[in-house]
């Protein structure tokens with residue numbers, strides 16, 4: 001089990017409908033592959049945490065690299081994990097404010113590796129403007 005967090009930048013190819021399509025597709029694909037996590041879209045940038053078996057995550061990253069709706073994927077964390085932190089989130093939308101973000105904060109604050117993810121997420125939130133909610 002691993003946790004990988006990355007940031008990326010949306011391209012002109014990302015339309016408003018794509019956000020919903022991405023999350024809808026992610027929920028069904030991730031369910032099949034045992035991948036969970038969350039996605040934040042803010043100020044034209046993404047922050048995503050994906051967690052699951054390493055082979056599933058590496059496969060997903062290869063798919064993500066080919067997706068022309070975003071570019072400049074920067075892995076900010078790549079950590080071994082004992083268990084999924086968000087086992088019920090096939091891909092959860094998280095806004096810059098709101099319930100999902102409060103849940104993310106509470107869960108990640110519990111230990112050191114989570115706190116690392118949280119530091120990156122807070123940096124991302126500070127850098128980017130107001131978010132658009134993504135997901136379901």
Ligand SMILES: Cc1cc2nc3c(=O)[nH]c(=O)nc-3n(C[C@H](O)[C@H](O)[C@H](O)COP(=O)(O)O)c2cc1C
Nearest residue numbers: 022025026029030046048060063064067069070091
């Ligand atoms: C920012 C971003 C995050 C994404 N996250 C996921 C994801 O968690 N799971 C997933 O299956 N696809 C995700 N996608 C979509 C994939 O890049 C790809 O379009 C999709 O997996 C293709 O699925 P298909 O082969 O079933 O058509 C994401 C795309 C973007 C731009």
